[in-house]
Amino acid sequence: MIIDGFVHQLPDTDPTETDEWLQSLDAVVDAHGKARARFLVSKLLERARELQVGTPATVSTPYVNTIPPEEEPWFPGDEELERRIRAYIRWNAAVMVIKANKKADGIGGHLSTFASSAALYDVGFNHFFRGKADGQAGDAVYIQGHAAPGIYARAFLEGRMTEADLDQFRQEVGGGLSSYPHPRLMPEFWEYPTVSMGLGPLNSIYHARYLRYMHNRRIDDTSGTRVWCFIGDGEIDEPETLGALTLPARDQLDNLTWVINCNLQRLDGPVRGNGKVIQELEAVFRGAGWNVIKVVWGSKWDELLAKDRDGVLLNKMNTTLDGDFQRYATESGEFARENFFGPDPRLRKMVEHLSDDDIRNLPRGGHDYRKLYAAYKAATEQNGAPTVILAKTIKGWTLGPDVEGRNATHQIKKMTVEQLRVMRERLHLQDVIDESALADDKEPPYIHFVEGSVEQRYMLDRRKALDGSLPSRSVRNRKPLAMPEDKPFDEVLAGSGKQEVSTTMAFTRLLRNLHRDPNVGQRVVPIIPDEARTFGMDALFKEFKIYAAHGQRYTPVDAQLLLSYSEAQDGQVLEEGITEAGSMASFIAAATSYAHRGIPMLPFFTFYSMFGFQRVGDLIWSAADSRARGFMLGATAGRTTLLGEGLQHQDGHSLVLASTVPTVEAWDPAFAYEMATIVRHGIHEMLVDERDVVYYLTLYNENYLMPPVPEGAEEGILQGLYKWADAPEGPSHRAAILFSGTAQGAARDAQAELAERWDVGAELWSATSYKRLREQALSTERWNRLHPTEAPRTPLVTELLGGEHATAAVVAVTDFMKSVPDQVARWVPQPFVPLGTDGFGRSDTRERLREFFEVDMRQVVVATLWGLAQQGEVKPETVAEAIAHYGIDPDRTDPRAFDL
Numbered sequence: 025m026i027i028d029g030f031v032h033q034l035p036d037t038d039p040t041e042t043d044e045w046l047q048s049l050d051a052v053v054d055a056h057g058k059a060r061a062r063f064l065v066s067k068l069l070e071r072a073r074e075l076q077v078g079t080p081a082t083v084s085t086p087y088v089n090t091i092p093p094e095e096e097p098w099f100p101g102d103e104e105l106e107r108r109i110r111a112y113i114r115w116n117a118a119v120m121v122i123k124a125n126k127k128a129d130g131i132g133g134h135l136s137t138f139a140s141s142a143a144l145y146d147v148g149f150n151h152f153f154r155g156k157a158d159g160q161a162g163d164a165v166y167i168q169g170h171a172a173p174g175i176y177a178r179a180f181l182e183g184r185m186t187e188a189d190l191d192q193f194r195q196e197v198g199g200g201l202s203s204y205p206h207p208r209l210m211p212e213f214w215e216y217p218t219v220s221m222g223l224g225p226l227n228s229i230y231h232a233r234y235l236r237y238m239h240n241r242r243i244d245d246t247s248g249t250r251v252w253c254f255i256g257d258g259e260i261d262e263p264e265t266l267g268a269l270t271l272p273a274r275d276q277l278d279n280l281t282w283v284i285n286c287n288l289q290r291l292d293g294p295v296r297g298n299g300k301v302i303q304e305l306e307a308v309f310r311g312a313g314w315n316v317i318k319v320v321w322g323s324k325w326d327e328l329l330a331k332d333r334d335g336v337l338l339n340k341m342n343t344t345l346d347g348d349f350q351r352y353a354t355e356s357g358e359f360a361r362e363n364f365f366g367p368d369p370r371l372r373k374m375v376e377h378l379s380d381d382d383i384r385n386l387p388r389g390g391h392d393y394r395k396l397y398a399a400y401k402a403a404t405e406q407n408g409a410p411t412v413i414l415a416k417t418i419k420g421w422t423l424g425p426d427v428e429g430r431n432a433t434h435q436i437k438k439m440t441v442e443q444l445r446v447m448r449e450r451l452h453l454q455d456v457i458d459e460s461a462l463a464d465d466k467e468p469p470y471i472h473f474v475e476g477s478v479e480q481r482y483m484l485d486r487r488k489a490l491d492g493s494l495p496s497r498s499v500r501n502r503k504p505l506a507m508p509e510d511k512p513f514d515e516v517l518a519g520s521g522k523q524e525v526s527t528t529m530a531f532t533r534l535l536r537n538l539h540r541d542p543n544v545g546q547r548v549v550p551i552i553p554d555e556a557r558t559f560g561m562d563a564l565f566k567e568f569k570i571y572a573a574h575g576q577r578y579t580p581v582d583a584q585l586l587l588s589y590s591e592a593q594d595g596q597v598l599e600e601g602i603t604e605a606g607s608m609a610s611f612i613a614a615a616t617s618y619a620h621r622g623i624p625m626l627p628f629f630t631f632y633s634m635f636g637f638q639r640v641g642d643l644i645w646s647a648a649d650s651r652a653r654g655f656m657l658g659a660t661a662g663r664t665t666l667l668g669e670g671l672q673h674q675d676g677h678s679l680v681l682a683s684t685v686p687t688v689e690a691w692d693p694a695f696a697y698e699m700a701t702i703v704r705h706g707i708h709e710m711l712v713d714e715r716d717v718v719y720y721l722t723l724y725n726e727n728y729l730m731p732p733v734p735e736g737a738e739e740g741i742l743q744g745l746y747k748w749a750d751a752p753e754g755p756s757h758r759a760a761i762l763f764s765g766t767a768q769g770a771a772r773d774a775q776a777e778l779a780e781r782w783d784v785g786a787e788l789w790s791a792t793s794y795k796r797l798r799e800q801a802l803s804t805e806r807w808n809r810l811h812p813t814e815a816p817r818t819p820l821v822t823e824l825l826g827g828e829h830a831t832a833a834v835v836a837v838t839d840f841m842k843s844v845p846d847q848v849a850r851w852v853p854q855p856f857v858p859l860g861t862d863g864f865g866r867s868d869t870r871e872r873l874r875e876f877f878e879v880d881m882r883q884v885v886v887a888t889l890w891g892l893a894q895q896g897e898v899k900p901e902t903v904a905e906a907i908a909h910y911g912i913d914p915d916r917t918d919p920r921a922f923d924l
């Protein structure tokens with residue numbers, strides 16, 4: 025294997041000297057073995073690094089702790105007291121899950137995740153995590169979702185929760201404690217949703233980067249905040265977990281610390297039974313440029329390693345597979361003596377003086393407080409790189425032999441009285457929990473410290489010294505933001521005059537105007553995943569500048585152009601590269617800034633609409649849980665408006681998916697003034713009304729004349745539907761055509777054609793948000809259902825389209841699936857005919873695509889006539905005549921068919 029290719033390419037200036045070195049190494053291997061040789065080579069590498077020789081970084085080191093015992097710092101806490109506190113937390117965490125499952129069988133909850141990570145959290149809570157006292161932002165701590173019981177148990181001991189609260193674990197309907205970290209359900213407690221695995225780690229990276237962004241742009245001093253993220257070793261298989269690892273190294277995010285709980289198990293079984301997860305991760309993180317601290321072994325192993333003259337223990341450590349380590353966790357000390365130490369007489373001798381119990385209790389690093397303290401301290405002192413702590417633990421630790429290390433441990437939620445008794449002994453809690461309290465017919469008790477006891481005082485003092493309890497979420501508006509002036513909107517509301525433009529171009533103009541606004545300009549955060557040129561947004565690069573942690577250290581190829589690619593340390597645009605997931609994580613960081621920093625921002629995340637809800641839907645769901653406030657813009661929207669490209673690009677369903685997220689307001693504007701009105705309203709809702717909403721707007725790339733905003737149109741635009749044009753006078757029949765987005769073209773053409781040729785006067789309505797109309801109709805319907813004796817209320821959509829001025833039929837045309845307008849069909853009194861773009865997209869011209877999907881002018885005309893025929897207004901023969909007139913093959917295959 026070639027390790028360093030250059031040695032084969034550069035001339036060897038002194039072959040004799042080279043030979044002497046190589047022969048020396050050969051001699052060491054011959055005389056003292058490979059272990060000694062490796063020791064020497066490592067020493068040489070270490071010296072070379074000290075002399076700054078520039079040797080290549082190794083990606084893996086032996087299976088021992090990164091920090092040697094002599095470099096461990098003095099531990100400032102009271103270890104005994106902290107162990108005692110932790111025993112209380114452990115007990116209560118288990119009891120709350122057990123009680124919840126006794127009361128409501130199947131309600132779930134987890135015992136073993138927290139049991140394995142209790143010390144990982146405690147060392148943070150007692151010595152590192154900064155709270156939010158006196159309005160400070162504190163640290164951002166991303167907690168593993170399944171460890172929630174342990175966090176509640178601590179909050180209980182700190183006096184932030186009561187026994188009644190713990191008894192309501194997972195019974196959220198009555199306001200009980202949420203199953204996992206959900207700010208949506210516990211907005212004063214949880215800050216960061218993590219339980220959809222992989223999203224917490226990704227979000228933590230972009231959160232740390234966002235803090236630097238805020239700092240470098242001089243909006244806020246974020247130097248006091250550290251981002252901590254706790255991750256399961258099974259969770260690393262989610263692509264989101266490791267997918268963005270190089271960003272924090274590139275940006276030198278030394279404000280970021282990850283702690284990976286390597287209990288070697290996931291839900292079904294071992295994470296890497298046939299390998300070594302810690303070694304695998306070390307290589308990945310080192311390769312990505314992280315500072316890696318392995319905490320593999322507890323202190324009692326130090327003396328054994330110090331005696332390992334032949335390297336046999338190290339060799340055993342290096343070669344034992346994780347699957348076997350898991351087994352050792354479930355077996356006796358004698359088993360380990362025979363199988364781990366036993367085969368090699370030198371190893372067996374090393375533990376001769378230890379009893380079987382001593383051997384069984386040789387702890388893993390992740391359960392050793394001092395080792396963890398040393399690792400956390402080193403992480404906080406690291407400069408210029410993020411740190412990952414790989415802590416080896418046992419899943420279910422202290423829960424007793426029936427639970428610890430068992431493959432089923434993740435799912436265990438119940439414990440017998442006998443198992444509880446074993447745990448009580450294991451945690452040395454006999455003095456607190458009376459034997460009489462543990463009986464089959466009794467609920468196991470919660471335990472708490474006596475008021476004013478040393479334990480209680482210690483626990484509270486530690487948090488006081490660290491600025492208060494965590495987790496804690498609050499909304500403090502430290503730097504309020506006023507509404508933008510009218511000016512940025514006026515230009516867009518005025519229409520495009522004689523120039524044909526798209527809603528995307530109009531949005532770019534609006535964004536630029538907002539950037540120049542004296543009130544909000546600085547707080548606008550444009551986020552783009554390498555698509556700015558596609559949307560015509562590259563013009564913003566020069567003016568906004570692209571955020572780059574270290575500025576622009578090269579001369580861009582287009583430096584001489586007016587609109588060059590400009591990067592700056594205080595740049596405003598987050599040009600994320602090709603990562604919609606990363607962009608969403610950036611969006612979440614900025615969109616929740618009003619809470620975690622007390623500084624509201626206005627994020628505008630513009631993306632290829634196909635790669636939004638479909639690609640990163642779970643992150644959008646998590647943004648909603650996070651109570652995000654911001655704008656998502658699905659550009660190149662519409663299955664036929666985006667011509668060319670094909671089925672993986674042409675979006676006809678993001679509005680359907682958007683309709684599934686409760687806090688997403690989904691908009692489909694046809695005209696620039698609608699878009700501007702919606703954006704202004706969104707800003708008002710976010711900044712003034714303080715609603716935790718995400719506005720999703722489709723943006724299209726079809727150019728047409730943008731009319732000026734009609735007088736008094738605002739209310740109609742915002743309610744989701746308004747009449748855009750009256751029916752022409754003269755024709756005998758009346759229909760209504762609802763359009764949204766670019767379908768306005770077909771609708772307008774159809775209006776003219778219907779009047780001219782088919783004796784139909786069609787009103788035109790712009791449907792800006794079917795989702796909003798539906799929500800309103802559902803609320804009304806529910807009210808009627810629950811107030812049966814009162815006068816029924818009429819849904820808005822019924823009121824608008826029905827009543828005395830009702831037309832005979834309604835056609836709804838969209839560049840999205842028919843199910844988008846169908847959202848309101850139930851409440852439209854007259855025949856309702858949706859035309860949409862169901863099926864796979866395909867590459868062709870707009871004209872041919874609209875013909876193919878049956879959403880062009882001709883189809884709108886036919887649909888209108890057919891709607892009227894349902895009412896007996898026109899004869900079926902007239903519809904047939906129109907079909908023939910327009911050359912439509914009535915027996916052509918339905919474009920929805922997947923086997924076309």
Ligand SMILES: Cc1ncc(C[n+]2csc(CCOP(=O)(O)OP(=O)(O)O)c2C)c(N)n1
Nearest residue numbers: 137219220221256257258259285289290291
């Ligand atoms: C995206 C996603 N997929 C699956 C799950 C279900 N799940 C919950 S916990 C778990 C295993 C966790 O293992 P690990 O990450 O090692 O955490 P540990 O409990 O061992 O600390 C799984 C598969 C989930 N929560 N999120």
Ligand SMILES: [Mg+2]
Nearest residue numbers: 257258289290
């Ligand atoms: Mg695990």
